[in-house]
Amino acid sequence: MPRFPHLRPAPHRRCWALLLALCCAAAMAQQPVSEYGMKAVLFFRLSQFVYWPGQNGVPKPTVFCVAGDDNPFGDALAQIDKGNPTVEMRTTSGDLAGCHLLFIPRAEAAALPVWLARTANRPLLTVSDIAGFARGGGMVELPLEGSRIGIVVNRRAALARGFEFNAQLLRLARVVEP
Numbered sequence: 001m002p003r004f005p006h007l008r009p010a011p012h013r014r015c016w017a018l019l020l021a022l023c024c025a026a027a028m029a030q031q032p033v034s035e036y037g038m039k040a041v042l043f044f045r046l047s048q049f050v051y052w053p054g055q056n057g058v059p060k061p062t063v064f065c066v067a068g069d070d071n072p073f074g075d076a077l078a079q080i081d082k083g084n085p086t087v088e089m090r091t092t093s094g095d096l097a098g099c100h101l102l103f104i105p106r107a108e109a110a111a112l113p114v115w116l117a118r119t120a121n122r123p124l125l126t127v128s129d130i131a132g133f134a135r136g137g138g139m140v141e142l143p144l145e146g147s148r149i150g151i152v153v154n155r156r157a158a159l160a161r162g163f164e165f166n167a168q169l170l171r172l173a174r175v176v177e178p
Helices: 012-028 035-049 078-082 107-120 155-160 167-173
Strands: 062-067 088-090 101-104 125-128
Touching: 035 062, 035 078, 035 101, 035 125, 035 167, 062 107, 101 107, 107 125
Parallel strands: 062 088, 062 101, 101 125
Antiparallel strands: none
C-alpha cells in the first residue's frame, strides 16, 4: 500500500513543460531566461512534488516566502502566479508565520545558520541556491549546473519535519545525506 494513498502524484512533465514554455516565450521575445527566472518556476512548482505533513495535498493558500529584503526573483514569481488566488508571495526579514516554503537566496548565505534555526520547529519546506545547502541541513538546493538548474534534496532533513518528496521529483534530483 502506498505511503500516502490519499495524494495523487503530480506528473513531473508539468514542471518541465512549464519551464520549457518559459524558455520558449523568452526566446520568442529574444530575451534570455535568467537563472532566477528558471529557479522561480522550480520554486513555484516544487510544492506540487511534496507530501505535506498533516495535509491532504498542497496547503491552500500556499504561502511562498523569500528570506531577507532582497528578492532575487524580481517579478518572476509574481508573473508565474498571476491570477492564482490560492498562492501568496512575500519577502520576510524574520517573521515566518504562515510560510509554507522558504527560499533562502545566496545574499543570505552569512545568515544561513540563523535562518535554518528559525525554521527548525516549523512545518516549512526550505529551499536555497546556496552551495552546500542540502548537505548543511536544508531540504532542497537549486544549484546552477552549467546552463541548467539542478535539484539536490536532503530527504533526512525533510523527513525530520514530516515532509516526503514525490518519486518523480526524486528521479530528477540528486539525493544527499549529510
